[in-house]
Amino acid sequence: MTDKKEHKQAQIEQQLALKASEDSLSKNKRRRLLKGAVALPVIMTLHSGAALAxxxxxxxxxxxxxxxxxxxxxxxxxxxxxxxxxxxxxxxxxxxxxxxxxxxxxxxxxxxxxxxxxxxxxxxxxxxxxxxxxxxxxxxxxxxxx
Amino acid sequence: MFQPEAGKTHLLNRMSIKIITYLSQAPASTDEICHTLAVKFQLTSDAAFLRNIDNTLHHFDALGLIKKVK
Incomplete structure (x- = not known):
């Protein structure tokens, strides 16, 4: 393998590693968002106080x-x-x-x-x-x- | 209980009336509602109780009696 080919191969591997890292970060962010959404307390109130009074x-x-x-x-x-x-x-x-x-x-x-x-x-x-x-x-x- | 907007009358049990009455005083979370009902009716606020109250709140929401506060 020539130096040029080796360099190209290294670049491809680096890009793949970077992409995998980004995917992982994105998944983690999504998980955090979902977890956050579930953890939020749901506050309920009457639909219309006047209507039910x-x-x-x-x-x-x-x-x-x-x-x-x-x-x-x-x-x-x-x-x-x-x-x-x-x-x-x-x-x-x-x-x-x-x-x-x-x-x-x-x-x-x-x-x-x-x-x-x-x-x-x-x-x-x-x-x-x-x-x-x-x-x-x-x-x-x-x-x-x- | 008569719901003028929908022109419907709902037959509520004591616990449902308590939920509506409680929410008519101030908005509340499911946990707060469960705690209040558990004390009022001398019940254990376990997972099954929470699930039942949550289901009731979903029904009320679907009927347009209550809504989620944003």
């Missing part, structure tokens, strides 16, 4: 036919909690102590239909509560009828 006593406005009605045929009108933010069109938050009142089922002109009782309830800022929703809320939080 609500009680579970939420109801939708029920059709009159599904409404909670007493033995006298009076429709139960629930009161949205004035201290809770309410969404127009519902669902409505009745708050921690749900309450409501029975609508009048009769006036000077005679009996008031359930549909008209529902209209009167909504006109007064109330929400028609269904029998199912009333039973659920009553069993959990109680329901104060005024």
């Amino acid at each position: 609500r009680t579970s006593n939420m109801i939708g406005d029920a059709p009159a036919v599904d409404a909670q009605v007493d033995m006298e045929g009076r429709l139960l009108c629930a009161h949205p909690d004035p201290t809770q933010p309410q969404i127009a069109g519902g669902p409505y938050d009745l708050g921690m102590m749900p309450s409501g009142h029975y609508e009048k089922q009769i006036d000077g002109n005679g009996p008031i239909s359930l549909d008209n009782q529902a209209i009167n309830c909504r006109a007064g800022g109330g929400v028609v509560i269904s029998g199912v929703a009333y039973t659920s809320i009553m069993s959990r939080s109680g329901f104060n009828i005024m």
Whole structure:
């Protein structure tokens, strides 16, 4: 082998060694990065505090036919909690102590239909509560009828 | 618990409610949450417990109830 060929061979070996060293360094850096990523504590927070700061006593406005009605045929009108933010069109938050009142089922002109009782309830800022929703809320939080 | 943004109602057990309540006060790491729950429910905070809480947090994250703080 001539001197020129030996020199060329040495250069190639040197380059290969350098490349191997760089690869090794790069792998080590990657490992460090991965290890660092795993070691970072994951901090969790609520997605939206305002959205979750609500009680579970939420109801939708029920059709009159599904409404909670007493033995006298009076429709139960629930009161949205004035201290809770309410969404127009519902669902409505009745708050921690749900309450409501029975609508009048009769006036000077005679009996008031359930549909008209529902209209009167909504006109007064109330929400028609269904029998199912009333039973659920009553069993959990109680329901104060005024 | 009603989630207005998604229009969904979630039925949570006591431990899940505790997690949500705890996170509503301040952001916390999984370790902090585990420690608090272990003390509250008088449980051992071992690897299995940590894994269960981690799974629950992943579910909450997927549901959009909680998120990771960057």
